[in-house]
Amino acid sequence: MTFDYHEPTSLREAIELGARFGVDGRFLAGGTDLMVQIHRGRLNPRHVVSLQCVPGLDAIEVDGAISLGARVTHRRIETTTDFQGALRALVEGAEVVGGHQVRNVATVGGNIVNASPAADVVVVLLALEARLTSLGPAGERTIALDGFGTAPGVTVLRPNELLTRASFPRLAPRTATAFLKAGRRRAMEISIACVAARLTLDAALERCQDVRIALGAVAPTAMRARSAERYLEGRPLTDEVTREAGRIAATECRPIGDVRASARYRALLVATLVPRVLARCLERIRFHTS
Amino acid sequence: MTRIPLSLIINGQTHEVLAEPHRTLLDVLRTDLGLIGTKENCLEAECGVCTVLLEGAAVNACILLAAQCQGRAILTIEGLAAPGQLHPLQQAFIDHGAVQCGYCIPGMILAAKAYLDENPEPDENGVREALAGNLCRCTGYQRIIEATLSAARALRASPSSACRETAR
Ligand SMILES: Cc1cc2nc3c(=O)[nH]c(=O)nc-3n(C[C@H](O)[C@H](O)[C@H](O)COP(=O)(O)OP(=O)(O)OC[C@H]3O[C@@H](n4cnc5c(N)ncnc54)[C@H](O)[C@@H]3O)c2cc1C
Ligand code: FES
Ligand code: FES
Numbered sequence: 001m002t003f004d005y006h007e008p009t010s011l012r013e014a015i016e017l018g019a020r021f022g023v024d025g026r027f028l029a030g031g032t033d034l035m036v037q038i039h040r041g042r043l044n045p046r047h048v049v050s051l052q053c054v055p056g057l058d059a060i061e062v063d064g065a066i067s068l069g070a071r072v073t074h075r076r077i078e079t080t081t082d083f084q085g086a087l088r089a090l091v092e093g094a095e096v097v098g099g100h101q102v103r104n105v106a107t108v109g110g111n112i113v114n115a116s117p118a119a120d121v122v123v124v125l126l127a128l129e130a131r132l133t134s135l136g137p138a139g140e141r142t143i144a145l146d147g148f149g150t151a152p153g154v155t156v157l158r159p160n161e162l163l164t165r166a167s168f169p170r171l172a173p174r175t176a177t178a179f180l181k182a183g184r185r186r187a188m189e190i191s192i193a194c195v196a197a198r199l200t201l202d203a204a205l206e207r208c209q210d211v212r213i214a215l216g217a218v219a220p221t222a223m224r225a226r227s228a229e230r231y232l233e234g235r236p237l238t239d240e241v242t243r244e245a246g247r248i249a250a251t252e253c254r255p256i257g258d259v260r261a262s263a264r265y266r267a268l269l270v271a272t273l274v275p276r277v278l279a280r281c282l283e284r285i286r287f288h289t290s
Numbered sequence: 291m292t293r294i295p296l297s298l299i300i301n302g303q304t305h306e307v308l309a310e311p312h313r314t315l316l317d318v319l320r321t322d323l324g325l326i327g328t329k330e331n332c333l334e335a336e337c338g339v340c341t342v343l344l345e346g347a348a349v350n351a352c353i354l355l356a357a358q359c360q361g362r363a364i365l366t367i368e369g370l371a372a373p374g375q376l377h378p379l380q381q382a383f384i385d386h387g388a389v390q391c392g393y394c395i396p397g398m399i400l401a402a403k404a405y406l407d408e409n410p411e412p413d414e415n416g417v418r419e420a421l422a423g424n425l426c427r428c429t430g431y432q433r434i435i436e437a438t439l440s441a442a443r444a445l446r447a448s449p450s451s452a453c454r455e456t457a458r
Contacts, residue, residue: 005294005311005357028355035314035353036334048311050358075347099423100401102335104347105354187422188336 006049011135014054018160019137021047027162029071030105032098033114057164067167070109074121078103086288089177089196093124096181099188109163115149118191118217124179126214126222127196128168136161149221175200176284178277182269184260191217192261193269199281205289208232213274218253218266225249228274237282246274296356300325301369315359316340316351319366327367327396338424341397342366348404367396370403379403382441390428398424402438412442
């Protein structure tokens, strides 16, 4: 393991280096995935391009559409006041990533580009219908987060492209979000399964007007539970209905069995977590609109 | 491999070292600078024995490149208190019998310090959560939690006991 280290101080310089090194180069954000993979010998880049001195990648914008710069750390998300209300799922996703040491440096951009099926914040962003902005030698493009990851560790980002931010629309009225994760212990644990939801109620606060459900660690990439979403739309959110949504989500996920859990257990967790996440959203909407 | 000159600010002192760009802060601290209070174990950010404070925030030195730390204040366990003195956290760990083999303790204490700096009035759950990234194979954690809570009380009673705040 050996490489050259580069510390560009502008976006332009970062992209130039990315273009020059192509597949031989890697961008470095918090390093909590990259450095571990280098130490394990799974990755062997010739050039590591640190993003720490590149300006303009660490902004959180909340006027109009909400936008998270690629270098925003999980710790920043946890402590952002604007996310403590209806956007609480972001905090719930970020605060379970590793321990304090990891969250102090690990970034949203790294979580997305690393493309682990168990990436917690990615699951939340999927429920928020996030779009990504990337910058490369050919200029800027936006990419839907849904479909960005194509297999574990594989994305549609080109090797010389830089992810600059993830953004998603402002929430509609009577909307709340929630995220829940199941692991073998309460901290420092990769998800066995995790679920995020964004729920909007009708004016009477009874029926589901609009819902997005995202699942993590139960398919090769984070995925939307589209059949469960369709089933819920227009229905009153009784316990029976949310349980049925959980059962539907459990049939559309495609989990594998591994050291952490069997495929069957993962599907059972989805069936359990979906109604719980919806119940949390309901509680939050009622609390904030009462 | 060519070595690059690095200027590292550790415990308030600037150190000039020549190191290959792929070397971690942990490696440079221990091998080049003889600062072996920062421990080495998993090298995968899982266990926390390599915890140092980077501009006041707890980080794992095993996955941080030394090159990334240039010009940024680093605090290691050696700089926590003036020579011959103990920081209230160190004293509390001794008083509470929170140390057995000691291997996890430098990281544990620095993670606790970062947390108490931001949360001077912590509760037990907060402390447990703050130390989740630090594994201890000996003590069972309970005394470590008690020591940290007790150090928080001591620090509130006498904030000046909190050492030369060298690297903050
Ligand atoms: C102990 C431990 C526990 C963990 N627990 C969890 C957990 O519970 N949940 C979870 O989701 N993750 C977890 N992780 C994984 C990791 O911390 C997260 O995925 C984190 O968000 C990665 O961010 P980073 O900034 O460290 O990425 P890095 O390691 O710096 O980068 C990851 C990948 O993304 C690329 N990259 C980074 N930023 C950009 C960019 N802006 N543009 C283009 N490419 C980029 C890098 O080249 C690299 O390939 C854990 C890791 C550790 C070590
Ligand atoms: S050695 Fe760094 S976390 Fe274990
Ligand atoms: S005292 Fe031995 S590992 Fe903690």
